[in-house]
Amino acid sequence: MLSPGGIERVDRIVARYPRPLAAMLPVLWVVQEERGWISPGAMEWVAERLGTSPAKVQAVVSFYTMFDDRPVGKHKLQVCRTLSCELMGARRIVDHLRERLGIEPGETTADGTFTLQEVECLASCGTAPMMQCNLKFYEHLTPERVDALLAELRSREPEWEDVDPVVYERPSDAEFRAMMPEAT
Amino acid sequence: MAAPKILMQRGLDRPDDGHTLEAYEAAGGYRSLRKALGMDRVAIVEEVKKSGLRGRGGAGFPTGTKWGFIPRDSEKPKYLVCNSDESEPGTFKDRWLLERDPHAVLEGMAIASVAIGAKLAFNYFRGEFSFPLRRFQAAVDEAYAKGYLGKGIMGSDVDLDMVVHFGAGAYIAGEETGLLESLEGKKAMPRNKPPFPAVEGLFQCPTVINNTETLAVVPWIVEHGGDEYARWGTEKSRGTKMWSCSGPINRPGVYEVELGVDLMEFLENECGGMMEGVGLKALVPGGSSVPIMTVGMCVGAKMDYEGLRAAGSMVGSGGFIVIGDHASIPDCLHNLAHFYTHESCGQCTPCREGCGWIEQLVGRLLDGRGTQADLEQILRLSDAMAGKTICALADALAWPAISYIQRFPEEFAALCPEPVDMDALTAAVDRHKHVLPAA
Numbered sequence: 001m002l003s004p005g006g007i008e009r010v011d012r013i014v015a016r017y018p019r020p021l022a023a024m025l026p027v028l029w030v031v032q033e034e035r036g037w038i039s040p041g042a043m044e045w046v047a048e049r050l051g052t053s054p055a056k057v058q059a060v061v062s063f064y065t066m067f068d069d070r071p072v073g074k075h076k077l078q079v080c081r082t083l084s085c086e087l088m089g090a091r092r093i094v095d096h097l098r099e100r101l102g103i104e105p106g107e108t109t110a111d112g113t114f115t116l117q118e119v120e121c122l123a124s125c126g127t128a129p130m131m132q133c134n135l136k137f138y139e140h141l142t143p144e145r146v147d148a149l150l151a152e153l154r155s156r157e158p159e160w161e162d163v164d165p166v167v168y169e170r171p172s173d174a175e176f177r178a179m180m181p182e183a184t
Numbered sequence: 185m186a187a188p189k190i191l192m193q194r195g196l197d198r199p200d201d202g203h204t205l206e207a208y209e210a211a212g213g214y215r216s217l218r219k220a221l222g223m224d225r226v227a228i229v230e231e232v233k234k235s236g237l238r239g240r241g242g243a244g245f246p247t248g249t250k251w252g253f254i255p256r257d258s259e260k261p262k263y264l265v266c267n268s269d270e271s272e273p274g275t276f277k278d279r280w281l282l283e284r285d286p287h288a289v290l291e292g293m294a295i296a297s298v299a300i301g302a303k304l305a306f307n308y309f310r311g312e313f314s315f316p317l318r319r320f321q322a323a324v325d326e327a328y329a330k331g332y333l334g335k336g337i338m339g340s341d342v343d344l345d346m347v348v349h350f351g352a353g354a355y356i357a358g359e360e361t362g363l364l365e366s367l368e369g370k371k372a373m374p375r376n377k378p379p380f381p382a383v384e385g386l387f388q389c390p391t392v393i394n395n396t397e398t399l400a401v402v403p404w405i406v407e408h409g410g411d412e413y414a415r416w417g418t419e420k421s422r423g424t425k426m427w428s429c430s431g432p433i434n435r436p437g438v439y440e441v442e443l444g445v446d447l448m449e450f451l452e453n454e455c456g457g458m459m460e461g462v463g464l465k466a467l468v469p470g471g472s473s474v475p476i477m478t479v480g481m482c483v484g485a486k487m488d489y490e491g492l493r494a495a496g497s498m499v500g501s502g503g504f505i506v507i508g509d510h511a512s513i514p515d516c517l518h519n520l521a522h523f524y525t526h527e528s529c530g531q532c533t534p535c536r537e538g539c540g541w542i543e544q545l546v547g548r549l550l551d552g553r554g555t556q557a558d559l560e561q562i563l564r565l566s567d568a569m570a571g572k573t574i575c576a577l578a579d580a581l582a583w584p585a586i587s588y589i590q591r592f593p594e595e596f597a598a599l600c601p602e603p604v605d606m607d608a609l610t611a612a613v614d615r616h617k618h619v620l621p622a623a
């Protein structure tokens with residue numbers, strides 16, 4: 001199921017907790033990192049390792065939104081849609097991505113490169129609008145920055161090690177005004 | 185004299201490397217833990233009680249009192265849990281601390297653990313916090329290498345281990361008993377209280393759960409004394425507090441100020457005022473759960489626990505969300521109703537059904553198909569949710585729902601194709617406004 005390195009990581013994680021079951025979330029993360037998503041077979045493996053039932057593991061996987069119980073695109077783009085981001089232009093960013101990728105939130109491009117999702121507040125409200133791509137935050141987005149980022153992502157593999165947030169310069173008032181919603 | 189930046193000075197002084205042990209110790213870090221190890225446990229708790237520090241996670245519960253609830257005679261292990269789930273919309277101060285000053289959080293956790301007799305402490309990060317988590321993990325590794333964690337910390341006879349834990353996307357894991365369930369490897373379903381975590385928390389053992397910012401203040405209090413901390417702020421809201429500021433302002437970001445400052449001055453001085461061409465329409469001062477304020481309510485309001493209640497809202501998590509005159513208030517409510525519907529864990533009927541129903545009703549209004557009856561139904565549903573569920577998530581939508589309609593009734597009425605009887609709407613608000621937090 002996992003690489004020898006992954007199994008070793010799981011062993012080390014489980015040893016840290018007073019009870020094996022408490023290692024559930026971190027262990028599922030190891031699985032998702034290695035396999036891209038958490039398959040029914042992987043859930044059985046985790047259940048066995050932590051001494052619980054596959055049904056309990058399945059319940060946990062479906063409860064937490066970051067766990068994928070089906071394959072997703074190579075790059076997962078998760079745009080924050082919550083209040084502060086919406087006020088500063090999140091809808092414009094989502095619309096731009098829908099148009100550029102030809103998919104709706106929740107969908108994956110036919111070539112499997114991108115999955116687009118709308119997610120809830122990621123604690124970057126002061127640098128809105130923003131999105132998370134795989135494990136990395138991109139803050140103070142504009143449609144132009146999204147285009148540049150898409151081009152970059154098409155040409156490379158997902159980044160798991162470098163998780164330093166990319167905080168672009170604050171957009172100008174004019175750029176913001178072009179993104180902000182108007183009162184109806 | 186302006187209050188010192190108790191929480192943010194180090195991070196501001198050394199934005200690039202302030203997160204390292206070297207920088208933290210150069211600024212006097214870890215002296216407090218050493219001091220605490222030489223103190224009687226009760227004396228540490230007393231010092232925190234004297235400081236008047238109140239929890240910064242949202243409820244504002246006195247921190248020293250919470251620590252004092254941990255039974256001294258219990259044979260069971262005790263646990264300390266730091267709540268770094270930071271998911272309340274509009275809030276990003278804990279992230280700031282974890283990224284720029286992780287050792288302050290770590291030292292605060294260590295002192296709290298010593299004070300309550302915990303030998304194992306957890307820091308629970310929301311799953312999206314890869315970068316803050318990495319910074320904090322590096323701090324933990326440095327602390328172990330120096331002997332500040334592990335067996336016999338700092339040469340004392342106290343053992344302390346620390347586990348960095350992370351979630352996987354669930355707002356409700358920030359609610360303290362949801363967090364405990366999650367930490368036990370389960371769905372983050374909040375527990376019925378009592379029993380409170382101080383008696384039966386993690387693995388049914390006595391547990392203290394504090395917010396990241398709360399714990400990060402503790403080293404300063406131990407070093408300078410509770411009385412020194414209590415000099416700042418107001419009579420019932422002592423010390424300083426971090427505010428996460430967002431929306432169409434010139435300088436969004438995190439600011440630490442003394443509790444009790446004037447709200448409009450804060451908006452002008454710290455936030456840099458409104459973006460050019462945008463007027464202030466409304467303010468949500470304490471994260472998305474708290475009641476909304478009109479401009480009239482903002483004028484003269486003081487930013488402390490009592491002051492914001494008197495002004496019709498709350499400190500909450502300190503998520504200061506500025507709403508400009510470009511925004512539609514019903515749109516804002518719809519955005520939040522969607523959030524709470526998505527995040528409800530579903531175990532209480534009023535919350536599970538009520539959140540979704542409110543989202544639908546507001547959506548119908550925005551589609552131009554709403555009626556007066558729909559508006560009154562939103563108020564009734566909110567009343568049926570607030571205070572009637574296992575946790576406060578239901579209140580966290582009921583308060584916005586009622587207050588947004590109460591304080592911006594014309595915007596809701598304008599969406600209805602048929603004219604709305606405003607007197608009848610006011611009367612309906614009056615029937616249900618008792619669920620809003622009182623002054």
Ligand SMILES: Cc1cc2nc3c(=O)[nH]c(=O)nc-3n(C[C@H](O)[C@H](O)[C@H](O)COP(=O)(O)O)c2cc1C
Nearest residue numbers: 239240241267269270271358359360394395398576
């Ligand atoms: C729905 C809900 C979500 C919450 N989310 C958080 C959170 O993300 N971070 C936090 O510190 N407290 C959160 N709280 C408050 C915690 O339950 C708890 O009161 C707090 O962590 C205690 O720490 P304090 O006493 O230091 O404030 C939440 C509460 C509720 C009802």
Ligand code: SF4
Nearest residue numbers: 529531532535573575
């Ligand atoms: S109030 Fe809502 S979120 Fe809280 S326990 Fe009940 S259903 Fe879950």
Ligand code: FES
Nearest residue numbers: 080085122124125
């Ligand atoms: S609202 Fe988008 S990061 Fe907080």
